[in-house]
Amino acid sequence: MYPPKFDYYRANSIDEAFALMGQLGDAKLLAGGHSLIPALKLRLAAPSALIDIGRIGELKGISRNGSTATIGALTTHATVAAASDLPAALTEAAGWIGDPQVRNRGTVGGNIAHADPASDLPTVLTALGATMNMRGLNGARSVSADDFFIDLFMTALGEDEILTSVDVPVDGAGTAYAKLFNPASRYAIVGVAAKVSVSGGQCTSARVALGGLTPSAVRAPSVEAALVGKALTADNIAAAAAQVGGDLDDVMGDIHASEEYRRAMAPIYVQRAVSKAAERAG
C-alpha cells in the first residue's frame, strides 16, 4: 500500500500549525493517523502535505474543572478507556474501538473530526451533551455535539480550524453505550448511547443518541420524551425504545446489515443502553 507523494511538516504548537496551514494549500492535519493514513494508502485522499500535530503537548490529556471534564483532542482512545472519572458510556465506547494498537494510536479529536457514521465517539458525545472546542485564526469557538455532526464525514469544523478539545459534562447521571459490532471492522452496525438522571424514582432527564444507522449520529427525541417523567422500569424502557423508529431517517444498509435489520436492532440496543444507564443512575 503506497500513498501518493506528499510533503510532511511537524507542528510543535497550535500556532505553528496555523502558520503551516496558512502556507500550505491543500494540507491535511495528521493526528493518530488511523483514518487518514489508510485513506492515503488506498489513494482515497491525496493532499499535497500533511501537518503532523501529533506531538503538540497542549492538545493532550484529560483535565477536570468542576462538573466538566476536558479531553484534549490528541488524547488516545486507550487513555480515555482507562480514565476513572469520565462517564461510563465514554470509557466503554473508547475501550471497544478497534484493537489495542488502534486505541494506542487513534485520538479522540481525529476520530470525531473524521466523523465516520459508524464511529462510536460521535454517538456517545452526542448523548452526553458534549461541547467541541475549536480554534481558528480568528479565535476560538465552541459547538455542541448536537450541532457538530452534520452528515457523512462532515462536521461543523471549518477548513481553517483545529479541534482542540472536547468538554464532557460529568454530572452524576447514569450513562451507558451498547453496540452491535461489525464483525470485520468492529465499527458499530448499531451503537446507542444513553444518559439518564433519576430523582424520586422518576426519570428527570434523558439523552439518547444512535450511530451506525444514519449518515451521522442522531438524537432520539421521541425516546427521550417517552422516558422523562416515568419510572425506569423494564416495561417503560421497552415502550420508550419502541418509539425510536420515528427518530431515524435515511437508515443505511450494507452486506452485514440491511436497513430492515438495522431498524429492528435499534430499539433493542436503545433498551440495552437505557437499562444499563438507569442501573448506573442508581
Add this chain to the structure above:
Amino acid sequence: MSNKYIGESIKRVEDPRFIQGKGKYVANLSIPGMLHAAIKRSPYAHAVIKGIDTSKAEAMEGVVAVYVGQQMKDDGIGSLPCGFNPPDIKTAPHMPLAVDKVRHVGDGVAVVIAESPYIAYDALDLIDVQYEPLSAVIDPKKAAQPGAPQVHDEIPNNVSFHWPLGTREEINAVLASADKVIELDLVNQRLVPNAMEPRACVAQWDAFSDEMTIWTTSQNPHIIRLLLSLATMGLPENKLRVISPDVGGGFGSKIFHYAEEVIVPWASKQLGRPVKWVSTRSEAFVTDAHGRDHVTTAKLALKNDGTFLGLDVTTYANMGAYLSTFAPMIPTALYITLFSGLYKLPVIFGEAYGTMTHTVPVDAYRGAGRPEASYMLERLVDLAARELDMDPIELRRKNFIQPDEFPYQTPVAMIYDSGDYPKLFDSLEALGDYAGLKAKRDAARAEGRLVGIGISGCIEASGPAPSQVAVGLGAGVGLWESGVIRVHPTGKVSVMTGSHTHGQGHETAFAQIVADELGIPMEDVEIIHGDTGRTPFGLGTYGSRSASVGGTALAVSAGKVRDKMLKIAAHQLEVDVEDMVFDRTTGTMHVKGSPEQSKSFVDISVAALMANNLPEGVEPGLEETTFYDPSNFTFPNSAHIALIEIDRDTGQVSLLEYAAVDDVGKVINPMIVEGQLVGGIAQGVGQALWENCVYDEQGQLLSGSFMDYAMPRADGFPMLKVSRNETPSPTNPLGVKGAGEMGTIAATITVANGVMDALAPLGIRHIDIPHTPQRIWQAIQAQSNGH
C-alpha cells in the same frame, strides 16, 4: 526403539528468528539496481479492452517501462496452465496480463516498472484503459444456465467439466426404496484465504549465464519452476532457480502458479535488472485464489432405524474466471471421494460441475474439497437425527465403520487406512462432557434461551496418493516427495527436503525425525528447503502431506545412512554387519552383546571422508536420497462438539464451549499438532460464523478489505479443549497422518450444527453459513411470521 525427540513438544527452532523480526521474506529482499513493479488491474468483472494508452505513464520520471499483455504474448509467453485435467475438460487460455478481455475485478492489464514502488503506483493512475463493460455472472449454478454471460468462448455454457462418481441408476433405486430421504440444498460460501504475508515475487535475470532466479512466496518452488519452464516462460528448467524463503502462511493459496510469477521475471529479462513485486492487501483480495464456493443439492437415504442406505449429491463448483493450477481437483478427487465420511454408506452417487464465472479463480484452501464434503454430509446426518428423533451421536455410532473393518474400501474409491471411530466418540463424550452439555442445553431451553449442541464426525484424506491413480485422474504431477540426508565429515547433518514450511514447523519436526533416526542431537541437524538450487525436486507442501510423505522420505533416507554406516563400522571392527547394532539413542554402532566394541557416529562420518578403510563396493561419502511415493492417502478423523447460544433478539451467536478429539495418527510434536488443530478450529469457525466473500451482481467484490471481510478473532472463542486418539497409519513407517486441515474441516460443521440445534425448537431447519446475526434474525422472523 525409544525416541528422544519424536513425541516430544520441542519448542520450534524457527520461532526465535520469527519473533525477533529476523525472518527472511521475499518482501525483505533488496538487490542493487532492483526495480519495482505495480500492476494495473481491471475495475470491471467483464469487459472488452478497447485500448490501453500507456504514454503518460511511460513519460513519468522514474518509470522505466510499461508493458501490456499483447507484448508478453508476442514475445512467446504462454498461458498459466491448469495442472489437473479430468477427461473431457474444456480449458481456455489464462494470459498473465489480459489480452482483449478482462474476466474478473483484479485481472491484470498492464505493469509499470519503476525505480521505486511509490513511482510505480503513481504511474498506474496515468495509464488510460478503455473498457467496454459486459454483463457478468457470479453464481456457479446460474453460470451453467442458458443465456448466462459467457466467460470464455472455448468453454460453452461456462461448464468446464462434469465429474460423476457412481451411477445415477443405482442411487435412484436406493432413493426410491428407502424409508426416508433427507434432502438439503446448501451453499458452501466463498472464502478469501488471507495468509498473514501477502504474495511477493523478485526476479533476477543473469544475462551472462542465461539464468533466471526467482524468489517467490510459494508452497512448492519446484512446481513453480516446472510450470515456468513448461508452460509460461519457456526457459530451460536447468536455467531456472526458484527460491521460497520464509513464507508467512499460505493455507493453500500459495500453491498455485500466479501471473506475477511470469510478469516479474519476464520484465527482469526485458530490462536486464532485478524486479520486485509485493502484493498489497487490497490486491490479495482480488488476486489470491479463493476457496470453497459450492452450490449443492444432497439427499441421504436411510431406513427408519437410522441405517444409512445411500447418498446422492450434485454440486456446482465455482472455478472463477480462469482454471487455477489445481482447481478442478478440489471439487472432484478431493471432494466426492470423501462422501462416505466415517460411515458405511453402501451406495453413493456424486457429481460436480466445474463452472466458470467472472470472479477470482477458486482453488485449494485449507481442507480443499474435504471441508465441503464433511459439511454436506454432517448437515444431512444431523437433519436425519432430528427427523428420526434420534440422538445425533447414536445415529452416527449406528453407521460407523468398525475398528476391525480396516482397511475399508468405500464406494467412492478411497481405502481408509485405520481408525477407531466408536472410541473417538467415547473420548469426545468424556472430554466435552456430552451428558453435562445436554443438561445445560435443556436447562437453558427451559428458561426460553436458544442454546444448542453442535456435533460432527469428520474424515480427512491427507497426503494425496498414489501417483499412479492421481495421474490417471488427470493430475499433471506425481505425489511423491524427496528427502536427502547429507552427513558431513564432522558428524553434522544437512537435510534437504522438497517439502516447504510456511508456518508448519518443519525445521523442528523434521529435525526431530532425523535426529531420532540417527541417534544424534537435534542441534546437529539443519533442515534446508524451499530452494530448487539446494534441494532435489519435490512436490512441496499441501494437503497435510509433509509429515506423512516428506517426513517418511527422510526416515527412509536415514535408514539408508544407518545401513551404510553399519557396513563401514562392521568392516572396521572386523565383524559381519549382521552382528552389528545401530544404537538409535546414541548414534553409536557396536557389536551385538559387546557395547565396548563400538564406533561413534563421528568416527564413521570421518571414515566415510577418509575412504582408506571401506568395505569392498562401498562408496566414500555419506549422503542418501529417497524419493518416497506413498501407496495411499492417510485418513485422519475427528469428533468435535460445541455448545452454542443465540441471542434471540439480535441473532448473535456465542460459542460457549468447544471440545475436539482428533486422530492424526502418531504425533511427532504434540505442541505443533495442537497449534495446527487450534488454529484450524479457529479458521473453521471463521467460515461458520464470520467469513464471507460477497460479490454483487456486476461482479464487484463487496468484501474486499478487512473492513468488510471478517476474520476470526481470539475474543470470539472460549478456551478450546483439544485432545487426540492415536491410531497409527499403517501406510507409512512413522505411523503419522496429516494434522494441518482436520481442525478446519471439523469446526465449520460443528458450529453450524450447533447453531441449527439451538434454532431447532423454533422449527428452523437450515440456514446457510456464515451464520451471521442478520441471517439468523431473518430466519427467526420468518418463522415467527409463519413463513
